[in-house]
Amino acid sequence: MRDMLLLAAGLVAITVALIHGVLGETVVFARATISPERLRTLLRLVWQAGTVAWIGCGVLLIAAPWMGSEPARHWTVITVIVVFAFAACANALATRARHFGWVMLAGVVVLAAAGY
Structure with missing residues (x-):
């Protein structure tokens, strides 16, 4: 299930x-x-x-389940979460949450965190 959530997060990241x-x-x-x-x-x-x-970042999230190293998976997912969380917050702040982009970016964060 965790791997499917990372796959979904990667696909959403690429779509965004x-x-x-x-x-x-x-x-x-x-x-x-x-x-x-x-x-x-x-x-x-x-x-x-x-x-x-x-x-x-999306490609890395898709590849994370097949990384042979648990630390590599850990740091890949954490790094992508930080990048997309910052982008979501910046987008929401800059647009006063009137733009759908922050929701999509936050969706990547939620999916990646759930697949962590």
Whole structure:
């Protein structure tokens, strides 16, 4: 059961990351007027770095049940919980909890903690 919860947490993490990346490109940066162009490019790349990092966290959660080491599983899950908990809190604070993103991010935290 623990392994299934980590698998679910990983899949949700990857889904959240993909939504973050797509909405960033199609909504946020499509409307934003940022100049100079170099700054716009930098902000887009930093935004997508978060997307890639969250996908990596999701992959690690999916792989955690097959890690041969209990300490590796422990630190992988704890690290991902901290990363997504911080992101959920930051999103809720910045949007005054009006954005669905913090709920999705918190869902990853709950699933990963349950599968810990």
